[in-house]
Amino acid sequence: MKARRPEPPPERPFDHLPSGLVVDRYVIERPLADGGFSAVYLARRLEDMTQVAIKEYLPRRLAYRDWNGAVVPNDEDCCSAFLRGRKLFVAEAQMLATLKHPNIVEVNSFFHANATVYMVMSYDYGKLLSWHLKHRPRQLNTAFLRQLALALLSALECIHGHGFVHLDLKPENILIRPDGSPLLLDFGAARPFPAAADWRRPGKVRTPGFSPPEQYGNRWPLGPWSDFYGLGATLRYCLERRPLPEASRRLEQDPLAPLAATAARQRPRPFLEAIDRCLALEPGKRPQTAAELRTLLTSEG
Numbered sequence: 001m002k003a004r005r006p007e008p009p010p011e012r013p014f015d016h017l018p019s020g021l022v023v024d025r026y027v028i029e030r031p032l033a034d035g036g037f038s039a040v041y042l043a044r045r046l047e048d049m050t051q052v053a054i055k056e057y058l059p060r061r062l063a064y065r066d067w068n069g070a071v072v073p074n075d076e077d078c079c080s081a082f083l084r085g086r087k088l089f090v091a092e093a094q095m096l097a098t099l100k101h102p103n104i105v106e107v108n109s110f111f112h113a114n115a116t117v118y119m120v121m122s123y124d125y126g127k128l129l130s131w132h133l134k135h136r137p138r139q140l141n142t143a144f145l146r147q148l149a150l151a152l153l154s155a156l157e158c159i160h161g162h163g164f165v166h167l168d169l170k171p172e173n174i175l176i177r178p179d180g181s182p183l184l185l186d187f188g189a190a191r192p193f194p195a196a197a198d199w200r201r202p203g204k205v206r207t208p209g210f211s212p213p214e215q216y217g218n219r220w221p222l223g224p225w226s227d228f229y230g231l232g233a234t235l236r237y238c239l240e241r242r243p244l245p246e247a248s249r250r251l252e253q254d255p256l257a258p259l260a261a262t263a264a265r266q267r268p269r270p271f272l273e274a275i276d277r278c279l280a281l282e283p284g285k286r287p288q289t290a291a292e293l294r295t296l297l298t299s300e301g
Helices: 076-095 129-135 142-161 226-240 247-252 269-278 290-297
Strands: 026-034 038-045 051-057 063-065 072-073 107-113 117-124 174-176 182-184
Touching: 026 051, 051 076, 051 269, 072 076, 076 107, 076 117, 076 290, 129 174, 129 226, 142 182, 142 290, 226 269, 226 290, 269 290
Parallel strands: none
Antiparallel strands: 026 038, 038 051, 051 117, 063 072, 107 117, 174 182
């Protein structure tokens, strides 16, 4: 009789903060969103009952919530990565607090509790661009996409002016408000530029199809052109509604045909050419500044 293979240990449950719980000066209402490293809750500020969004540092692969609500590392091996991530989360909050722009999520404050960190943000109503692509694709016409691109470009210009790059533009990180204006979310991958010599490259913070080649190695430096690649990939995804090939694959053998050669009958050629420029593999062939890209996006040919 063969011995049975032992069952793997069950995964620890990862509870959200319960509704009604008071954390610092806020009362939790309900979860809004989940990610690999964080959870976002709808909450109210106790002093005036204003609704806010609160983002909790919650790295599921590194930590668990114990019996009294604290977020603690799984073991000693996870401890250093957990602490480093918590430090970067605080840096993200501090950086976002300096960015005041109508198309950038507004961070009001951050605080420590439950052995982790919380980021307090203004709460905006709306649906993600990824939701619109699935449920209302016909509304994403050229006029809408051009205005979307220009608004996001204005947000990127603000970010770059403060010496940072976003590095994670994609439909899941863009909220479309009821008036149609976009809000750029999730700055967890943001990095300063030019990066210090000892600054570590983003490791797992890459999205296939949206991240540029320079996020896959040290061949090229990061800069505004890196975000323009993500913006171009987002616009092309909105037009074609199919995933783009990963940048690392494109470097080996590029299967991506220029939009200006394949879709010029359906959309204005200058708009398509601007997207093609953003998706150039070599950073030097992309627009280098927001002003340069704005000129391309608004060109009438």
